[in-house]
Amino acid sequence: MSKDVALTKEDLIKLSEEYTNNGNSVDVVKLANNLGIKVFEYPFGEGVSGAVQKNENGEISIYISDQDSIERQRFSIAHELAHAVFHKDLVETKKIINRSKNDSSNVEIEANKLAEEILMPEKSLNRFIKEEGLNKNAEISSLIIQKIADAFKVSKMVAIIRLRNLNYNVPYISYA
Known part of the structure; x- marks a missing residue:
């Protein structure tokens, strides 16, 4: 499904509500998997929390730092999911889009806001x-x-x- 994920922001928020555990926390890995997006831990090193990449078959993968806290990893997954769904033009084949903790571009700000909405509908x-x-x-x-x-x-x-x-x-x- 990741090749043609076409959702509105509202659709993604509503879908995230369907993946809540005990009515509160959203299982973002299951949400991503449901959209055909695989999630992996990766040893990025200092300063990088997550990345999103599309392979030659058009399949999208999210990578999160194996050094980050669970809360940070969850935020990174939701953030990269926002990129995968709404910033498809930035997710290129064989190129990893890294997110550093200090990036403040408009695209990153938008992905941060959407990550908050996904995690806390x-x-x-x-x-x-x-x-x-x-x-x-x-x-x-x-x-x-x-x-x-x-x-x-x-x-x-x-x-x-x-x-x-x-x-x-x-x-x-x-x-x-």
């Missing part, structure tokens, strides 16, 4: 917040941020950014 996050007895107006404490990060298997920073992007009340103090 709005519907699932809103349900989790409601189950905690909170709403959008409530201040989200450090404790709740940690619970969200744990439930969705993301870093606290990813949880904070996603909450802020959804207009939750997250104070601007150092949580990460």
